Amino acid sequence: xxxxxxxxxxxxxxxxxxxxxxxxxxxxxxxxxxxxxxxxxxxxxxxxxxxxxxxxxxxxxxxxxxxxxxxxxxxxxxxxxxxxxxxxxxxxxxxxxxxxxxxxxxxxxxxxxxxxxxxxxxxxxxxxxxxxxxxxxxxxxxxxxxxxxxxxxxxxxxxxxxxxxxxxxxxxxxxxxxxxxxxxxxxxxxxxxxxxxxxxxxxxxxxxxxxxxxxxxxxxxxxxxxxxxxxxxxxxxxxxxxxxxxxxxxxxxxxxxxxxxxxxxxxxxxxxxxxxxxxxxxxxxxxxxxxxxxxxxxxxxxxxxxxxxxxxxxxxx
Amino acid sequence: xxxxxxxxxxxxxxxxxxxxxxxxxxxxxxxxxxxxxxxxxxxxxxxxxxxxxxxxxxxxxxxxxxxxxxxxxxxxxxxxxxxxxxxxxxxxxxxxxxxxxxxxxxxxxxxxxxxxxxxxxxxxxxxxxxxxxxxxxxxxxxxxxxxxxxxxxxxxxxxxxxxxxxxxxxxxxxxxxxxxxxxxxxxxxxxxxxxxxxxxxxxxxxxxxxxxxxxxxxxxxxxxxxxxxxxxxxxxxxxxxxxxxxxxxxxxxxxxxxxxxxxxxxxxxxxxxxxxxxxxxxxxxxxxxxxxxxxxxxxxxxxxxxxxxxxxxxxxxxxxxxxxxxxxxxxxxxxxxxxxxxxxxxxxxxxxxxxxxxxxxxxxxxxxxxxxxxxxxxxxxxxxxxxxxxxxxxxxxxxxxxxxxxxxxxxxxxxxxxxxxxxxxxxxxxxxxxxxxxxxxxx
Numbered sequence: 001x002x003x004x005x006x007x008x009x010x011x012x013x014x015x016x017x018x019x020x021x022x023x024x025x026x027x028x029x030x031x032x033x034x035x036x037x038x039x040x041x042x043x044x045x046x047x048x049x050x051x052x053x054x055x056x057x058x059x060x061x062x063x064x065x066x067x068x069x070x071x072x073x074x075x076x077x078x079x080x081x082x083x084x085x086x087x088x089x090x091x092x093x094x095x096x097x098x099x100x101x102x103x104x105x106x107x108x109x110x111x112x113x114x115x116x117x118x119x120x121x122x123x124x125x126x127x128x129x130x131x132x133x134x135x136x137x138x139x140x141x142x143x144x145x146x147x148x149x150x151x152x153x154x155x156x157x158x159x160x161x162x163x164x165x166x167x168x169x170x171x172x173x174x175x176x177x178x179x180x181x182x183x184x185x186x187x188x189x190x191x192x193x194x195x196x197x198x199x200x201x202x203x204x205x206x207x208x209x210x211x212x213x214x215x216x217x218x219x220x221x222x223x224x225x226x227x228x229x230x231x232x233x234x235x236x237x238x239x240x241x242x243x244x245x246x247x248x249x250x251x252x253x254x255x256x257x258x259x260x261x262x263x264x265x266x267x268x269x270x271x272x273x274x275x276x277x278x279x280x281x282x283x284x285x286x287x288x289x290x291x292x293x294x295x296x297x298x299x300x301x302x303x304x305x306x307x308x309x310x311x312x313x314x315x316x317x
Numbered sequence: 318x319x320x321x322x323x324x325x326x327x328x329x330x331x332x333x334x335x336x337x338x339x340x341x342x343x344x345x346x347x348x349x350x351x352x353x354x355x356x357x358x359x360x361x362x363x364x365x366x367x368x369x370x371x372x373x374x375x376x377x378x379x380x381x382x383x384x385x386x387x388x389x390x391x392x393x394x395x396x397x398x399x400x401x402x403x404x405x406x407x408x409x410x411x412x413x414x415x416x417x418x419x420x421x422x423x424x425x426x427x428x429x430x431x432x433x434x435x436x437x438x439x440x441x442x443x444x445x446x447x448x449x450x451x452x453x454x455x456x457x458x459x460x461x462x463x464x465x466x467x468x469x470x471x472x473x474x475x476x477x478x479x480x481x482x483x484x485x486x487x488x489x490x491x492x493x494x495x496x497x498x499x500x501x502x503x504x505x506x507x508x509x510x511x512x513x514x515x516x517x518x519x520x521x522x523x524x525x526x527x528x529x530x531x532x533x534x535x536x537x538x539x540x541x542x543x544x545x546x547x548x549x550x551x552x553x554x555x556x557x558x559x560x561x562x563x564x565x566x567x568x569x570x571x572x573x574x575x576x577x578x579x580x581x582x583x584x585x586x587x588x589x590x591x592x593x594x595x596x597x598x599x600x601x602x603x604x605x606x607x608x609x610x611x612x613x614x615x616x617x618x619x620x621x622x623x624x625x626x627x628x629x630x631x632x633x634x635x636x637x638x639x640x641x642x643x644x645x646x647x648x649x650x651x652x653x654x655x656x657x658x659x660x661x662x663x664x665x666x667x668x669x670x671x672x673x674x675x676x677x678x679x680x681x682x683x684x685x686x687x688x689x690x691x692x693x694x695x696x697x698x699x700x701x702x703x704x705x706x707x708x709x710x711x712x713x714x715x716x717x718x719x720x721x722x723x724x725x726x727x728x729x730x731x732x733x734x735x736x737x738x739x740x741x742x743x744x745x746x747x748x749x750x751x752x753x754x755x756x757x758x759x760x
Contacts, residue, residue, distance in 0.1 A: 004643045004677040005407070005656055007742050009728030011329060011486070011649040011676065015690070015735040017683050074683070116684035116736075208693075257688040262700060313698040313720055314324050314558065315568040 021075030023206045027197035034180040034190030040148030042090035043186045049094050053101035054081030061110045076115050080104055083123035086187020091142045091152045096134055103129035120299045121259050124292050141183040159183040160243035161288035164235050177242035188248040198251045207255045210267035215250040218275025249291035259299040266309040273298045319549040322559035325696040326551040327729045335489045335609050335616040342620045343633055345417055349392050349624030352404050352412040355663040356453040357460045358384030369396045374423035374600050377413050386461045387451035391602035391622035393421040405646040405653050405660050427597040432500045443512040443595055450594030452601050455586035459665040466512045468576045474513045475579035478564050481522040482555035485648025488668045490605040491585050493618040495529040498589055503540045505592035513581050518543045521564050523550045553727035557582050559696050571723050610671030612638035621662055627669055628658040642677030645670040650728045683736035691730035697723045701730035701740045708747030717751045724748050
């Protein structure tokens with residue numbers, strides 16, 4: 001009989017990359033259903049185009065440029081595609097989405113060597129690339145229209161954050177914000193649905209509390225203090241929590257394994273950094289929304305944080 | 318709330334298939350192969366030669382140096398040869414081959430079955446008897462026991478911690494011993510307390526052995542200063558530093574000995590061996606070994622003479638299953654894969670685990686996705702994926718700065734990794750290299 005001889009340990013817990021990726025995908029389902037409900041067919045088209053083109057670019061680049069066995073089914077390109085779509089308006093033309101997918105996978109992920117090696121969140125690289133290249137299309141937001149059958153030909157309007165920036169327009173009610181009846185990127189609108197995803201990922205131990213809680217806590221605290229000082233100029237912190245891409249970013253984008261710090265303390269520093277940057281951009285910057293930039297900036301700090309903030313060493317001081 | 322260690326840890330499926338099974342005594346084999354190096358430190362020097370007659374308990378290997386241990390014959394018969402043999406570590410090392418004839422014991426050994434209460438001995442006499450009997454740590458580390466009982470000058474022990482965690486999945490040897498030899502273990506602990514001059518001993522035992530906890534708690538009132546402490550089930554609780562942290566809430570610093578926080582740790586099986594050595598004059602030549610595995614017909618706990626082949630043990634448990642892919646000496650987390658089943662049982666053999674071919678195969682390695690799961694489970698608070706990378710890039714400076722030498726090789730990182738990365742394989746290599754560099758710098 002031939003026996004295997006290998007070093008210990010001899011058993012494995014059974015966790016896998018795809019289990020984690022598909023876990024996140026499941027957590028995204030409620031938010032996706034909300035976007036289908038409020039944006040209709042546009043949400044479906046944008047998501048499909050984004051997912052398919054991300055997977056296609058991943059396959060082509062791995063196969064023909066990197067000349068290695070494509071790892072299409074680990075779920076990572078699928079997840080990037082879905083997250084990119086979640087960060088786009090539901091009336092964005094197909095050709096722009098495809099360019100975004102190329103930027104996300106090609107520049108954001110593969111140029112660094114593929115899964116595990118990228119510094120920046122690929123989906124956000126795609127989104128910011130499009131935001132800077134096509135500012136008009138990327139900031140024309142459809143207003144919610146239940147089960148709409150229209151794709152690009154829809155009524156558009158201001159988002160909560162653009163209303164706050166310009167100081168005009170009627171804000172949606174808190175109930176509308178919670179269920180997702182508001183303008184914005186297709187995946188960011190449903191607060192309750194996003195929080196359900198967060199709870200699912202906590203239960204499945206896909207992510208820990210450190211990053212989402214530190215981001216949301218910092219934004220709440222920062223905007224809360226400003227609101228107390230000057231309620232006329234600065235909006236209620238709850239509005240900030242429920243608007244823009246804050247929840248989507250804090251729960252699904254900033255928690256990306258590859259681009260966030262490895263120690264618990266490092267995660268808190270990273271989360272607080274994102275919270276402060278987002279608030280500063282939202283309140284004092286030229287853009288109404290700062291989440292994507294804040295995450296990408298803190299992504300750049302992640303290697304530095306990892307170098308200086310280590311996990312608590314046994315017997316250490 | 319049950320206590321446990323405070324950093325990291327995992328909880329793999331316990332699979333204690335042989336729990337609650339009575340200890341069976343294995344029939345004498347026809348030949349035993351007794352390695353001269355069954356402990357950490359210098360191998361013993363053979364004091365017998367081909368053709369010599371030996372009895373059960375005869376000294377056949379003399380400890381050579383401070384960190385070394387005596388080796389005794391486990392059978393009576395004639396020395397066939399002294400030759401190299403492939404042992405559980407995977408190396409060929411010298412061993413004494415003895416052909417078994419009858420079962421004649423050295424006269425000094427008390428063969429009465431009954432339990433005898435300890436008689437009055439000084440600390441020195443106890444340590445001497447332990448040294449003579451060739452006792453080593455029976456949890457698997459096989460560090461010569463007398464060395465641990467002789468703290469370096471300037472250090473005093475406050476507490477004796479008895480390691481009854483048996484945190485490795487599958488293994489139940491210590492569990493069965495505690496169920497059947499409770500009084501003997503308690504007496505052994507009392508002797509060890511006297512040897513290291515402490516008034517207090519704590520038996521740290523994981524809460525998945527409730528019957529053993531109840532049994533020992535029932536006995537503890539008869540023995541002064543011994544406390545039974547149930548611990549939350551968490552691997553690697555049996556790691557010396559982890560157990561001290563769980564019991565005392567003190568962390569032994571990098572590179573320091575347990576005595577630096579006032580602790581001496583001994584395995585529960587060692588305590589039993591100490592009882593036998595001191596009270597019964599019996600050298601360490603047999604031990605309890607768990608034979609187990611999901612496909613094993615009759616998983617069980619066997620009392621077996623040192624030097625018996627693993628194959629004999631496997632046969633006693635119902636034979637080697639068809640689909641066996643790996644034979645492990647020890648538990649699934651820290652045990653060693655054996656090259657064949659003719660490897661002899663040694664003092665450090667706590668179990669024989671048969672893993673199916675399907676489970677034995679490693680899954681394909683994928684890129685690190687920096688999920689930090691290995692960081693979260695590392696009981697030493699290290700960053701395994703970083704240490705693996707520093708080893709791959711042979712960046713020994715960075716590896717040392719990130720405490721690679723502190724790795725206890727528990728395997729929690731590799732067990733947890735979703736990308737199936739061979740974290741511990743690489744860290745072990747790097748650790749060996751870095752420790753070599755550190756030693757060279759010191760000397």
